Amino acid sequence: MAEELLKLxxxxxxFGNVKVLKDVNIKINKGEVVALIGDNGAxxxxxxxxxxxxxxxNSGKVFFKEQEVQIKSVAQSRKMGIEAVYQERALCDxxxxxxxxxxxxxxxxxxxxxxxxxxxxxxxxxxxxxxxFTSKAITVDSQVMGLSxxxxxxxxxGRSLYFNSDLIVLDEPTMGLSIQETEKVxxxxxxxxNENKSAIFIDHNIIHVYGAADRFIxxxxxxxxxxxxxxxxxxxxxxxxxxxxxxxxxIKVED
Amino acid sequence: MNNLLNSYFVxxxxxxxxxxxxxxVLFLIYFLGAPHVFTRFPIYRAFMQSxxxxxxxxxxxxxxxxxxxxxxSFPSIVGIxxxxxxxxxTSTDGNFFIxxxxxxxxxxxxxxxxxxxxxxxxxxxxxxxIGTLFFWRGLVNVISQGSGIAIVDVADGTWHHMxxxxxxxxxxxxxxxxxxxxxxxxxxxxxxxKFGNHIHFVGDNKxxxxxxxxxxxxxxxxxxxxxxxxxxxxxIFTMYEMLYFWPTQGEGLMLTTLAAVFVGGTxxxxxKGTIFGTFIGVLIIGSLESGIVALGLSGFYVKFxxxxxxxxxVTVYALIQxxxx
Numbered sequence: 001m002a003e004e005l006l007k008l009x010x011x012x013x014x015f016g017n018v019k020v021l022k023d024v025n026i027k028i029n030k031g032e033v034v035a036l037i038g039d040n041g042a043x044x045x046x047x048x049x050x051x052x053x054x055x056x057x058n059s060g061k062v063f064f065k066e067q068e069v070q071i072k073s074v075a076q077s078r079k080m081g082i083e084a085v086y087q088e089r090a091l092c093d094x095x096x097x098x099x100x101x102x103x104x105x106x107x108x109x110x111x112x113x114x115x116x117x118x119x120x121x122x123x124x125x126x127x128x129x130x131x132x133f134t135s136k137a138i139t140v141d142s143q144v145m146g147l148s149x150x151x152x153x154x155x156x157x158g159r160s161l162y163f164n165s166d167l168i169v170l171d172e173p174t175m176g177l178s179i180q181e182t183e184k185v186x187x188x189x190x191x192x193x194n195e196n197k198s199a200i201f202i203d204h205n206i207i208h209v210y211g212a213a214d215r216f217i218x219x220x221x222x223x224x225x226x227x228x229x230x231x232x233x234x235x236x237x238x239x240x241x242x243x244x245x246x247x248x249x250x251i252k253v254e255d
Numbered sequence: 256m257n258n259l260l261n262s263y264f265v266x267x268x269x270x271x272x273x274x275x276x277x278x279x280v281l282f283l284i285y286f287l288g289a290p291h292v293f294t295r296f297p298i299y300r301a302f303m304q305s306x307x308x309x310x311x312x313x314x315x316x317x318x319x320x321x322x323x324x325x326x327x328s329f330p331s332i333v334g335i336x337x338x339x340x341x342x343x344x345t346s347t348d349g350n351f352f353i354x355x356x357x358x359x360x361x362x363x364x365x366x367x368x369x370x371x372x373x374x375x376x377x378x379x380x381x382x383x384x385i386g387t388l389f390f391w392r393g394l395v396n397v398i399s400q401g402s403g404i405a406i407v408d409v410a411d412g413t414w415h416h417m418x419x420x421x422x423x424x425x426x427x428x429x430x431x432x433x434x435x436x437x438x439x440x441x442x443x444x445x446x447x448x449k450f451g452n453h454i455h456f457v458g459d460n461k462x463x464x465x466x467x468x469x470x471x472x473x474x475x476x477x478x479x480x481x482x483x484x485x486x487x488x489x490x491i492f493t494m495y496e497m498l499y500f501w502p503t504q505g506e507g508l509m510l511t512t513l514a515a516v517f518v519g520g521t522x523x524x525x526x527k528g529t530i531f532g533t534f535i536g537v538l539i540i541g542s543l544e545s546g547i548v549a550l551g552l553s554g555f556y557v558k559f560x561x562x563x564x565x566x567x568x569v570t571v572y573a574l575i576q577x578x579x580x
Binding site for chain 2: 052054073074075078084086091092093094095099103104105106108111112113114116141
């Protein structure tokens with residue numbers, strides 16, 4: 001029996017009158033990569049924002065490592081070991097890399113002044129050891145502006161590894177990347193499993209999702225409408241299911 | 256030479272270097288054009304006397320501008336806090352501590368109101384602070400009924416008067432010493448404190464900052480609060496210098512102060528700025544009037560050349576920025 005890392009129970013989330021999440025139940029085990037798929041507006045982003053503490057659910061329970069928790073802020077979810085990697089908003093463009101890596105959890109003295117030396121040293125380590133940047137053009141003092149999409153993604157990954165998180169949340173990790181860079185990102189996701197870390201990711205591209213994930217959870221208009229293990233479904237069948245969902249609004253469950 | 260131009264320091268300090276060159280050129284023009292004035296000490300003493308009043312606010316406003324926000328209400332915050340300072344000083348027979356604490360607290364409260372309007376209600380800062388600009392000035396008029404307050408009896412010759420505005424070694428105005436110290440301190444906070452770091456991230460990209468776990472609203476509120484505090488402080492400095500409160504106190508600070516920030520190279524778009532640049536901006540903007548008159552031009556040129564300086568400076572920065580992208 002796999003060890004449970006995160007469990008969401010009967011999660012509801014409304015924005016005003018709009019019910020974005022309706023009775024969502026999800027479980028993620030240790031060392032498991034789960035893909036969250038569904039159309040725009042299905043509630044995928046909201047769901048992961050509940051997990052990362054950006055939004056609080058209106059009702060429902062969240063369990064992390066079998067303890068009931070209330071994730072009230074990003075800082076708190078990070079502390080627990082949940083790290084988010086957002087494609088577009090992972091980093092701030094005009095700030096140096098070493099500041100980006102530690103943004104929101106700076107290494108400081110007790111008066112709140114930054115330990116710049118230590119931050120730069122640790123950032124150096126992350127670039128070299130975790131991400132494998134060898135290019136001389138990118139240093140810890142580089143502004144993020146000059147980095148490619150894949151490099152930015154790499155920095156965000158490196159950051160999550162450095163902080164030793166248990167669950168990595170990836171929002172559209174391959175959007176806007178070249179084929180080569182996409183490959184790198186997917187390899188990274190696969191590599192997480194070797195370290196017994198878990199990941200949950202959203203991606204529009206089912207081909208990417210299929211290769212990297214162990215399990216697929218399909219969301220539609222705020223509800224979980226299907227859940228499949230990779231052993232039980234081929235890539236073609238998964239694509240078929242999505243098309244079916246798109247056309248008829250429901251998934252046929254066969255036995 | 257080429258090596259020097261490509262060095263790390265030069266690359267990362269283009270703005271600071273540009274602004275310093277502009278200032279040096281300007282002072283060279285003064286020096287060559289009016290040597291009888293600029294080779295003697297009194298003009299510099301006059302600068303040191305007058306610049307800190309708006310300089311302190313400009314340094315503090317750099318934080319708000321780096322956020323991509325603006326505060327137009329500080330001239331009125333100067334007004335209301337100076338009024339309170341004057342009232343308490345005269346009614347308590349010169350109790351400096353009570354007057355200082357209440358005036359600066361009121362300044363911080365005014366900043367808090369700005370911050371809450373911007374973050375919790377969601378009013379764009381340019382609109383919210385136009386509202387509070389009128390509100391606080393209106394309150395000054397209502398309370399003071401248009402008359403001034405002399406604090407000369409309770410302030411002149413006291414130790415607080417001495418540490419605020421008297422001359423060190425009979426030459427250097429104390430307010431300038433304070434200005435330098437505060438600039439250094441604020442530079443340190445701006446670059447090396449968690450708060451300064453968060454200011455940069457929020458100004459750069461609010462959504463990213465939020466995702467990284469930075470409390471965006473709190474950072475903005477604190478930025479407005481500290482500007483309220485320093486506006487009050489600048490008002491108190493002015494009171495000691497003049498020994499008098501007048502109901503329009505603070506009016507006329509707005510353009511010089513914000514001009515110093517923008518000429519200093521802090522980006523209106525947020526995320527990038529420099530306290531050192533603002534400091535040099537204060538030297539430039541604060542010296543223009545006397546400089547122009549000393550050069551033999553009539554006072555009518557002051558605004559014109561002020562405008563020219565601002566336009567040229569922000570154009571240079573925009574070009575530097577564009578080349579980067």
